Amino acid sequence: MMGDSVTVVPLGPGAFEGRDYDEAVRVGTIVRRNRSRLVANGVCPACRGQFDRQLVESDQPYMTAAGYQIKGSCVDCGQVTAGDVRETLLSHPAVVSFFWRHDIDVREPYAGETVLPPEDTITERSSDPLTLAVTYRADDDELTVVVDETVTVLEVE
Numbered sequence: 522m523m524g525d526s527v528t529v530v531p532l533g534p535g536a537f538e539g540r541d542y543d544e545a546v547r548v549g550t551i552v553r554r555n556r557s558r559l560v561a562n563g564v565c566p567a568c569r570g571q572f573d574r575q576l577v578e579s580d581q582p583y584m585t586a587a588g589y590q591i592k593g594s595c596v597d598c599g600q601v602t603a604g605d606v607r608e609t610l611l612s613h614p615a616v617v618s619f620f621w622r623h624d625i626d627v628r629e630p631y632a633g634e635t636v637l638p639p640e641d642t643i644t645e646r647s648s649d650p651l652t653l654a655v656t657y658r659a660d661d662d663e664l665t666v667v668v669d670e671t672v673t674v675l676e677v678e
Contacts, residue, residue, distance in 0.1 A: 530556075558612040560591060560604045561672070570597030576606065576651055576670050587643035589653060591672055607637045607655055610666050615677040616657060623659035654678075 530549040537545050556566040565572040574593030579585045581603070591604040610616055611627050620627045620636055627636060642656040651670040656663055665678040 554608070554611075556602070557604055557608045560593065560602060561609045561612050565595035565598060565600055566602055567600040568595060568598040570595045572596075572600075572602070574604075574672050576653060576668070576672060579603075587640040587653075589643070605637075606643070606653065606668065606672065609672060610655055610668070610674075611636070613666060613674055615674075616664065616666060619657060619662075619664040620659055623662065625659060 530553045532545070532549055532552065536548045536552075540548065559566045559569075560572060560574055563572050563574065564570075572593050572595050574591050576589050577592045578588055579590040579592070580588070581590065585603075586605050586607050589606060591606055591609055592601070593603075594601045617627055625636060636657060636659065638655065638657050642658070644654045644656075646652040646654050646667060652667055652675065654665050654667045656665045658664075666674055667676045667678070669675055
């Protein structure tokens with residue numbers, strides 16, 4: 522689980538061979554984080570083609586935060602993928618740097634789960650065009666990242 526949403530990561534049999542439960546969960550976490558990084562950069566997780574992504578309203582229990590999820594499809598293979606905006610932004614340089622200054626390496630497989638902000642820190646700044654602000658916290662410090670409907674970072678506060 523990530524924060525207050527559920528994540529499903531399909532893994533093949535090889536992910537479990539020779540691994541105990543904790544090791545298999547670590548593999549799943551790494552796969553999910555890599556998929557989020559690809560989506561953040563507009564790359565299809567399946568074929569590595571061009572991935573068009575958009576923030577959409579969602580009531581799905583998976584990969585949804587504060588009623589929104591990133592949903593996209595590959596222009597090459599048609600793969601459809603959804604993602605949590607909070608996790609997708611963890612790979613943005615400003616977010617990585619923010620947590621690094623607080624001695625947290627968000628690139629570590631389990632670090633993301635400890636730093637994902639609760640859903641109530643996601644606010645809609647505008648509905649037309651859609652812009653969301655996601656606020657990350659560490660110690661007494663905050664970083665807010667504002668994204669548009671294509672999940673392009675507009676500003677960092």
